[in-house]
Amino acid sequence: MTEPAPDFTSTLLELAEPLPLDCGKHLENARIAYETYGILSPDKDNAVLICHATTGDQHVASPHPITGKPGWWDRMVGPGKPIDTNRFYVICPNVLGSCMGTSGPASAAPDGAVYAMRFPVITIRDMVRAHVALLDALGVERLHCVIGGSMGGMQALSLAAHWPERTLRVMAIAATAAMPAQNIAFQEVGRQAIMADPNWQGGAYYGTGKAPDAGLAVARMAAHITYLSEETLGEKFGRRLQDREAKSFGFDADFQVESYLRYQGAAFTERFDANSYLYITRAMSYFDLAEDHGDAEHVGRLADALAPAKHVRFCLVSFDTDWLYPTIESRKIAHALNAAGAPVSFVELSAPFGHDSFLLDVPALDQVMTGFLQR
Amino acid sequence: MAHTPLRPDLAVIAANVTSGARVLDVGCGDGALLAALRDGQGCDARGMEIDAANVAACVGLGLSVIQGDADTDLAIYPDASFDYAILSQTLQTTHRPDLVLDQLLRIGRKAFVSFPNFAHWRVRMSLLWNGRMPVTRLLPVAWYETPNIHHLSVADFREHVRTRGIKVEQAWFLSGDKSCSDAAANFRAEHAVFLISR
Numbered sequence: 001m002t003e004p005a006p007d008f009t010s011t012l013l014e015l016a017e018p019l020p021l022d023c024g025k026h027l028e029n030a031r032i033a034y035e036t037y038g039i040l041s042p043d044k045d046n047a048v049l050i051c052h053a054t055t056g057d058q059h060v061a062s063p064h065p066i067t068g069k070p071g072w073w074d075r076m077v078g079p080g081k082p083i084d085t086n087r088f089y090v091i092c093p094n095v096l097g098s099c100m101g102t103s104g105p106a107s108a109a110p111d112g113a114v115y116a117m118r119f120p121v122i123t124i125r126d127m128v129r130a131h132v133a134l135l136d137a138l139g140v141e142r143l144h145c146v147i148g149g150s151m152g153g154m155q156a157l158s159l160a161a162h163w164p165e166r167t168l169r170v171m172a173i174a175a176t177a178a179m180p181a182q183n184i185a186f187q188e189v190g191r192q193a194i195m196a197d198p199n200w201q202g203g204a205y206y207g208t209g210k211a212p213d214a215g216l217a218v219a220r221m222a223a224h225i226t227y228l229s230e231e232t233l234g235e236k237f238g239r240r241l242q243d244r245e246a247k248s249f250g251f252d253a254d255f256q257v258e259s260y261l262r263y264q265g266a267a268f269t270e271r272f273d274a275n276s277y278l279y280i281t282r283a284m285s286y287f288d289l290a291e292d293h294g295d296a297e298h299v300g301r302l303a304d305a306l307a308p309a310k311h312v313r314f315c316l317v318s319f320d321t322d323w324l325y326p327t328i329e330s331r332k333i334a335h336a337l338n339a340a341g342a343p344v345s346f347v348e349l350s351a352p353f354g355h356d357s358f359l360l361d362v363p364a365l366d367q368v369m370t371g372f373l374q375r
Numbered sequence: 376m377a378h379t380p381l382r383p384d385l386a387v388i389a390a391n392v393t394s395g396a397r398v399l400d401v402g403c404g405d406g407a408l409l410a411a412l413r414d415g416q417g418c419d420a421r422g423m424e425i426d427a428a429n430v431a432a433c434v435g436l437g438l439s440v441i442q443g444d445a446d447t448d449l450a451i452y453p454d455a456s457f458d459y460a461i462l463s464q465t466l467q468t469t470h471r472p473d474l475v476l477d478q479l480l481r482i483g484r485k486a487f488v489s490f491p492n493f494a495h496w497r498v499r500m501s502l503l504w505n506g507r508m509p510v511t512r513l514l515p516v517a518w519y520e521t522p523n524i525h526h527l528s529v530a531d532f533r534e535h536v537r538t539r540g541i542k543v544e545q546a547w548f549l550s551g552d553k554s555c556s557d558a559a560a561n562f563r564a565e566h567a568v569f570l571i572s573r
Contacts, residue, residue, distance in 0.1 A: 313439065315434060334441050334451075335451040338441070338451055338452055338453075338456075339451070339453055341456070343419075343421065343439035344439055344441065345430065345433070345434045345438070345439050345440050345441060346430075346441045346442055346443075347427050347430040347431060347434065347440075347442045348427060348442055349427055349431075350427065364427065364428070364431050367431050367432075367435060368431045368434050368435070370435065371431070371432075371434045371435025371436065371437070372434050372435075372437075374435070374437060375436075375437035
């Protein structure tokens with residue numbers, strides 16, 4: 001993506017007050033793009049906040065304005081679906097640092113020029129601070145539930161730990177309380193691919209007609225592998241060749257899996273800003289819910305971080321084939337919540353799709369979601 | 376909320392838990408006892424369950440249940456964090472029942488433990504006359520696929536708690552849904568329920 005994001009159909013909230021950030025700076029004129037579904041009850045007690053993952057957006061149950069594809073959680077959110085919009089008022093904001101209308105590196109700074117790398121480095125808690133500002137603007141004092149998968153789960157946990165009075169329930173799926181080293185490592189590979197692309201130009205590529213699409217595509221290819229399971233890759237592609245009878249003895253995409261990844265990488269550059277990718281993955285690698293309470297390896301300390309949320313009901317879900325945010329990460333959170341005395345449920349569901357399982361057809365997840373939201 | 380009648384040993388436990396108590400049901404299955412304790416007695420009722428489908432069903436009832444294994448995952452609970460720890464029909468399925476009992480009494484101030492009595496006369500008869508591992512109403516599964524790997528009798532349990540200095544606060548013995556006397560329990564009881572403490 002070479003130009004700043006155009007104005008999409010989403011509703012925009014412009015914050016009147018500067019948004020304080022963890023890095024010590026403030027973000028002036030911060031804008032939050034969001035979608036809502038359903039109707040807020042007169043008592044304002046039926047609001048559900050859905051937090052999207054790394055490269056997700058606010059179009060949780062409505063078509064994506066660029067790709068035209070259905071919302072990323074269309075199977076979960078809607079009338080009569082597990083997150084039932086006949087009953088709940090669903091709010092889904094685009095996260096801070098992203099490129100779908102919310103302030104990010106591709107937005108204009110107060111001086112009128114694009115931020116690019118002048119955009120402050122943000123954290124998961126900063127994203128949640130923006131969500132809370134949105135809740136304030138919508139008049140929602142307390143959520144029925146905050147829900148998120150992957151990075152969305154981190155936001156949900158952060159909201160519970162830092163703004164525990166703002167929600168009654170937390171549903172964190174395939175999440176972690178602290179980014180594991182392996183995930184930091186993968187994301188560093190992605191960022192280095194972007195920054196090694198000469199078209200990145202120190203991040204100041206907006207308006208130059210050249211963007212680090214090659215680097216961003218490689219970052220996406222590497223990340224995409226981590227979202228799938230070995231089983232999925234094996235079943236979907238195996239060692240099958242792409243549109244050819246024999247190996248080419250060259251470096252074309254001989255294998256189907258190579259062709260698939262190249263397609264995924266290229267398609268991603270159509271809808272995502274490379275600098276946003278840098279900022280959002282940075283926020284994730286900085287994420288450690290317990291960092292103010294000692295180190296996250298120590299369950300007692302994570303329990304301290306979550307202690308303010310001990311009246312909040314938690315539900316944690318992991319998937320047996322997810323090697324990016326494996327079950328042990330959810331289990332650590334469950335243990336800490338137990339130690340904090342919070343009511344917590346935890347279940348590892350069996351699904352073949354790796355980390356992406358939370359987005360795909362896993363009926364057991366629907367059952368858990370429906371039940372957890374019910375009462 | 377209407378509940379289907381509880382299994383007899385669970386009904387005994389439910390009737391003897393104080394209202395409003397903090398309760399952990401280890402091996403809580405589909406959550407029937409937890410739901411009854413929450414809705415009938417206002418208990419803060421939580422569970423641990425090994426089977427994912429059961430955990431999902433419990434979450435569907437609005438219960439707080441953690442997927443875990445009684446043999447390995449009880450260590451995560453702080454000392455004395457519950458008024459009662461409950462282990463119903465699960466002791467005989469654990470790898471180390473003795474250690475599980477220790478954990479129960481660490482986590483709960485008191486513990487309810489229920490188990491099928493392997494010295495019930497039908498079981499004895501089956502073994503004596505047929506020379507076969509018994510398959511009865513309460514132990515319906517053949518030897519090679521039963522989850523019950525540590526069968527015990529009422530007498531075994533009494534002996535165990537005595538040597539470990541565990542106090543029996545109360546005990547109930549059931550044959551079907553009828554109770555039977557203490558003295559004849561090891562012969563006549565199909566089920567035993569013990570309330571124990573340190």
